[in-house]
Amino acid sequence: MRVDNQYIVFNEFGTPEDVLRVEQRPVTPPGQGEVLVRMIARPINPSDLIPIRGAYSHRISLPCIPGYEGVGIVEDVGMDVAPELIGKRVLPLRGEGTWQQFVKASASWAVVIPDDVTDDQAAQLYINPVTAWLICRNILSLRPGAVLVVNASGSALGRILAQLCAFLGIRLIAVTRNDHHTKELLKLGAESVINTGETPLKQAVMELTGGLGADAAVDMIGGSPGTELACCVRTDGMFVTVGLLSDVPLDWAEIRRSTNASATMFHLRQWNQTVSAQVWQDTFRELISLIQAKKLALQPPGPRFELQKASAAVRAAEASGRNLGKYFLM
Structure with missing residues (x-):
């Protein structure tokens, strides 16, 4: 049965609420060494919006799916990936933009999230x-x-x-x-x-x-x-x-x-370009341990918007600043 992947995309640089579009395409299986992740939550960060406005246009290819952070559940794995990952919550980072329903990412960079770390915490960990x-x-x-x-x-x-x-x-x-x-x-x-x-x-x-x-x-x-x-x-x-x-x-x-x-x-x-997968995983493990020990608290959750309402979510987040907590696309 065909499953469609709804995603947010911009085909030109400009004000986010003006250039963001909702599109969809069929979900394709993960490739070798990849995981397919069904996204749960994605924060809206200033770093997500800066590229949309064109600040890094020299190294961004259009069309582009925004979103650097987020947490989701592994739905499928490609060849050479342990099937035990299926059903695990992970951070699918360093792959595709996270502002979509399904994200494919390299399994070696996917960070498994313990049960005692909330979705809101995990989504902001990067x-x-x-x-x-x-x-x-x-x-x-x-x-x-x-x-x-x-x-x-x-x-x-x-x-x-x-x-x-x-x-x-x-x-x-x-x-x-x-x-x-x-x-x-x-x-x-x-x-x-x-x-x-x-x-x-x-x-x-x-x-x-x-x-x-x-x-x-x-x-x-x-x-x-x-x-x-x-x-x-x-x-x-x-x-x-x-x-x-x-x-x-x-x-x-x-x-x-x-x-x-x-x-x-x-x-x-630049750190991402040189760090090994082991050091990457160790870094997140240290930060997760601080969250678990209540030594590190991240922004409290604020308003939540459905993915297809990304333009409205961005407009609301920028208008409120940090007064209402972290805005999420769900």
Whole structure:
């Protein structure tokens, strides 16, 4: 019996609610080494929407199915894949876009989800948690007691970094533009919070570090806020940029003039290109163990939309910001 796969696709770059389309095609069996996954839940992330608008048009082929994250149930397996995977909940990552009913992915990269991790938690386990974990453990390699300063700390990534810093014994200085997230960040593990709407950033960092500066900094904003953040790092420290929320590049010339700290960019995509399947699985296993131990909490679920209503879901998610929790396509 023929089974159709309903999916969301964009055939041109533009505003998501204008260019997203609902289409369908027959489901085809998984190939050798693949799993066929019936999707349960997919979060709507800013990283899902940026490619639709054309920011990465140089490396995206059209038509394209969006969606980097999500969780589902293995319905079928291809040759050389253990049949015991059928019926398991997995993250079908690094394969097709997740904004469709059925996704095919390499079995070696599919992450099996334990029963005590919810669908909402599992669906969010990739982009922000892995980025935060790699920055803390691999890129910065900070020891307990080290001082890390992070801007845009009210973001999903910022809140995860606060929790990981608490777990790893890193002293976090969280930077925000207002006091909306101050209590939450302190509760999550930040040692202090700087509201740049009231206090000059560098002055505050120097006061909190006894004039030494931070051991490291993570920038998500770019532009002048990111450039200013880099200047808060001590001479032999490290500055990492992971995003451009301001859509304005950093002033690298000013950073070189103002600090001798090491500066680098981190892109999860580049790590994906070099990591082994074993390290990939181990990384998720560590994050899952933190969720199970209640050391790491992800965004609470917000409104849920049916897959075919993706355009309306995106419009609602962008209008509400983070006020109503994480939006999901079900």
